[in-house]
Amino acid sequence: MSKNALITGISGQDGSYLAELLLDKGYNVYGILRRLSSPNTSRIDHIINSIELIQGDITDQSSLNEAMRVSDPDEVYNLAAQSFVGTSWNQPVHTADVTGIGVVRVLEAVKHLAPSAHMYQASSSEMFGKVQETPQTENTKFYPRSPYGFSKVFGYWACVNYRESYDMHISNGILFNHESPRRGIEFVTRKITDGVARIKYGLSNELRLGNLDARRDWGFAGDYVDAMWRMVQQEKPDDYVIATGETHSVQELVEFAFSRAGLDWEKYVVVDPKFVRPAEVQLLLGDATKAKNVLGWEPKVKFKELVEMMVDADLEKLKKSK
Structure with missing residues (x-):
């Protein structure tokens, strides 16, 4: 049943x-x-x-x-x-x-x-x-x-x-x-991959971000x-x-994303203080040992694969809309 x-x-x-x-x-x-x-x-x-x-x-x-x-x-x-x-x-x-x-x-x-x-x-x-x-x-x-x-x-x-x-x-x-290609546009990961696609297709000429040094799992x-x-x-x-047990900075995410689209990130990214949080969380890194031992769970998709998946999806989405 x-x-x-x-x-x-x-x-x-x-x-x-x-x-x-x-x-x-x-x-x-x-x-x-x-x-x-x-x-x-x-x-x-x-x-x-x-x-x-x-x-x-x-x-x-x-x-x-x-x-x-x-x-x-x-x-x-x-x-x-x-x-x-x-x-x-x-x-x-x-x-x-x-x-x-x-x-x-x-x-x-x-x-x-x-x-x-x-x-x-x-x-x-x-x-x-x-x-x-x-x-x-x-x-x-x-x-x-x-x-x-x-x-x-x-x-x-x-x-x-x-x-x-x-x-x-x-x-x-x-x-x-x-994250995923279904992530909301307001989240930094999707904001970056969508921004890359827009720059690639000439719909934008810059991407404004906050703290590039913040690290996440x-x-x-x-x-x-x-x-x-x-x-x-x-x-x-x-x-x-x-968690994955790996930590990466926002800048690393930016570098992978722009590289996937054949672009130099330093030409387009602008650090804007208005996107910096009042109280920043600088580093998050999880230990999922318990989940692995008890649930038999482990992540399958690696960080670079994830970023490339998201960039490819946003490039395809804009290509269709054009």
Whole structure:
């Protein structure tokens, strides 16, 4: 008998890859989609006839309750969030409501309407912020440096509390940066690869960026959703760092991206102070040893392959539009 899975944030990068993975495994996939005047389903249009979308919002408890009733889930994946760190500085209260309190609303809906469901919570490496040790593990102290980061910390501890208080099967995936051609244009990785494509086709003559020295542990979103699924399948819930174990600077990403398109990055990149965060996270590097040993998970796509995949996709996209 097929399992039912409910995904919040199904129209996002991770939601779309996760939905594909679950469909391939024979699941009945339900997704919560906010009602907008122009809903953005571009990432899931190719599978939209194979999934069931439920109108709802992570800030509205009644709609989450209804989604639980309709989907009767065996598994719940909470991926919904205000997920852009930059925006969290301009909209801290909204970010706290969606990315923090929103987790509690999902937990309440699961507790009352799907108590036996296994739940995954999308936690983030941004919780480590001003890192207290390198590399970061499941035991590293959190020191968030943005409203997004401290909202994710709130959600993380909410899940731990519900797990221990109500014996619920809830796992936190502390995912380090993960990218793909489906990444939102506001994120630095996609901003760079899209910028490269625009410069290549003469649609732009510069790319303005912030801190080129910031270092991140970047992986492929398609690999990371597999880790989410593996966590939910475990007999006992737990928390896991998901990362590649490699760190690269924004400048390295820029160099690979421009090189892929046959361009000299130094001719086009401008460092603009307005893109520097009020409190910068300088270095993130994850240790996914626990995920490897317990889940049998390892990343497959390397950093350079990821950058080239994204550049190629943006070049193809602009080529078609031209």
